[in-house]
Amino acid sequence: MLTLLRVAVARLRAYLRPGDQSRDFEDELEAHLAMAEEDKIRQGLPPAEARRMARVELGGVSQLVEAGREARGLPWLDSFWLDVKLSLRMLRKSWGLTLVGGLAMTIAIVIGATVFHFLNLAFGGTLPLDEGDRVVALQIWDTKEHRRHNTSMEDLERWRASLRSVETIGAFRTVERNLVLGEGSVPLAAVGGPVEPVPVAEMTASGFQLARVPALLGRSLEAADERVGAAPVVVIGHDVWQSRLSGDPAVVGKTIRLGETIHTVVGVMPEGFAFPINHRFWTPLRADPSTPLLTTEKALVFARLAPGVTLQGAQVELTAVGLPPIAGALEAETQLVAQVEPYIVALTSDGDRGQVVWLIRLMRLMVILLLIPPCANIAILVYARTVTRQEELAARYALGASRGRLVSQLFVEMLVLAIGSAAVALGVLQLALNWAESGLSEAADGGAPFWMDFSLTLKTVLFAGGLAVFAAMAASLVPAIKATGRQMQIGLHALGSRTGKQLGATWTTLVVFQVAVSLAALPLAVEIGWGTIRKGVLGPGFAAEKYLTARLAMDFEGKDGAAEAENRRRFASLQAELVRQLEAEPGFLGTTFADLPGDEPWDTIEIEGVTTERVGIFSPASLLRINRVDDAFFDVFEIPLLSGRHFEAGDFQLKAGDAGRAVVVVNRTLVQQLLGDRNPLGRRVRYAAAEHDPAAAGRATSPWYEIVGVVEDVPAHADRGTMYQPMARGLVHPAHLAMRLGPKPSTMVDRLRLIASRLDPTLRLDEISALDEVYREQAVGNNVGASSLAAVVLSVLLLSAAGLYALTSFTVNQRRREIGIRSALGATSGRLLASIFKRTLGQFAVGALGGMLVAALIDVYLPAEVVGGWSIPGIIPAATALMVLVGILAATGPARRGLRVDPNTELREG
């Protein structure tokens, strides 16, 4: 090993200073010749003979100098650079191949590297804490339901008392609280300042010990803070301290209000600290034995592996200690297991760790396989071009270049292209990461988890590099090996003649197949693209800028069944009171609790006595939007009634036993798609799956609902049928509300929050934004998706065009003599073209026809609506026309070359 290293260093040194050692070697050979000559003269040979003999015995000096140079330096690097230079020249010369191939490779590598990076971002990495890789989560996993089971404070205490393989055991849960700054001692009713809902980590003091990060000011939480009856305290994050408390150096000891409770600030954590996820406020998790369960969402038990203990070791102990008795009793039925998981894995994956690992592997494999179609296309082009270089390759072969050398030169050429593509792809990925990071940091729930690093990692760069090498191999090796094989001999014969080569049946088939696939996929891709950007282009179809939308929630955590029912009643009455107060405000024109148009969940329904006609394998009845709305919805969104009636007060007061009297309102599209000309009023509908209907709790089938009214579509969302159901207030928590306001609705945000928090300090309004802004943000994401799709479609079209170009070029080259003879015999341009391209056109027609047929089948069996698209009438003929145009454009260049063939030259050289 050491010897190898010595040799590598010596060779590198010689490579960097080639001149010195070459001269030294030549001097040494000169000295050798002089000594040998002297010896031979002494032995009696004449000087001339002595010199000759000396040279013969030493061997060829120039070959020795060359061999010495190779033995000393890095000869393969020299030839590699030579190949790189040659490749750059070739890529510049064949700029069409470079552009088309480069674009296709870039798109494939962008997709691959993005998937890889985001998978690592979500599931990989370690906590940026001291020995962060030893921080774990303890959880009870329900293997039947595939979800984390609730953990109680008793479980936590039990683990703390019994486990030795982990230490610093603690827990946190995230709660939302209304933050009121600088008003701690002021009665809430008198609060005039801004109210803001914030996520708060209720965490055991051990969380700070586990993180091993001391407070910047004051102290972090202590075990004493967890005692029932201890004074409420809060630790705040550095950016909260800077941005909301103006970096007040005397902040420790001051008070802030979080929901109902006034907390004393006891410490400020240093910049960047956001353990356990992305938190900026920490309050103690009370050690009250009656403290409710840590619910499965946003709560976790954490610990640190004891020194010398592995994850597997800790798992063995946890399995041996067994589940706590409460969970143990349920074990047989629900298949609960106690698990130790890496901290990040527990927080980011909903499935078993093994499944996640397999999923990640599968996705990585898929992104690698994604490279094959574009690379196969590039291989066609490379082969096509390589065959035109057959004479050059044959000449190099004849002059002594090995076949491996020629293959490696073609590989390096594609490698240069692929590495350039990978560099562009990484640039695009960096832009996407910046975009994702800024999007997440503006999110209401506190931004990205603190362990996520959005900069490009070495791992991703290496992966992109690996993809580039794979792409270069896929695009070059087969054509290179084929072109330097059997045909090399033909190439040598061809040196003396101008006979062109055939592209070969395999490659021709691939080009035709490529045309077919492009045409088959084009219509659906365009429809998906249009469906995606349509809402952004056309707008929502109503005056969205007049609306403000928000989410309303209150503290519901951990109340038992009876208290939960009481909470819901209170939530309902608070909603009603909020609406009453809002409507008394100047500028508030209406408030409704419902999902926004276009954001409703989907479901499948059936209509009594009506068999829905399927469109292909899908039924329009499976693409319905279901919106549960209150009595103000249609008025607030100004949706006109077409027939029947809106909901009435009685519709909202039905109990579970009132089945049969329940009603729904449907939109115009639903009637058109499912009922056609039949009268919808009085017909009965129900959910196809009873478990999707909240009113069908425990029953095998959903109850029937009578259609009592038909309303107009919301213009931008007229692609799907919508069924509206009456929803009594308080039923859904958190609730989404929309308010119709006068001009400049965004100026009302602070007022809105104040009204809500004065009603109840725990009543929170968050995710407040103007509705047009909501739609605009959706449009940005949609536009990115559509642009990516457009880039893929464009690259597929370009590859098809390039394939056709190669095919027609070869046809012309192959038939130059024939063209010359026909031209000499007086054939007109038209006849000449027809005869040259008869066969190629036939191949193209086969591809186009196949593509059209597949496109038509896709149109029938996979309607655009199913995959988020929007049907465009006549898209298949239009796509076919586009493909024909692409074909004609691709064939134009070679055709013109064909017509320019000089009969005299061809006949003379033939």
Added chain:
Amino acid sequence: MTEARSPILQGTLDLMTLKTLEQLGPMHGYGIARRIEQIGEDALVVNQGTIYLCLVRLVQKKWVTAEWGTSENGRRAKFYTLTKAGRQQLKAEVENWDRISGIIARVLQPATGS
């Protein structure tokens, strides 16, 4: 009839060069080549040029060092000296050679059955 001249067995030139340097002390390439030819009593075909390629390898491995000096005839020449690592390597290669040649000899020797 003279005995046919044999080419040097592949991989043994390094061994012979190291052994020569051990026996003669610091020596130039021509001297090493001549010494090998003399020991082989002209039965070995030594392409003298390859000695220099062999010496490049040995210097890279730091088994020998090279320094310009003056030859016995007053000519400027590059002298090679065995290093400590080279001496160890030589010992290992000699042992290896003995072992291999012993095995080959046993294989080639006709069986002397009892």
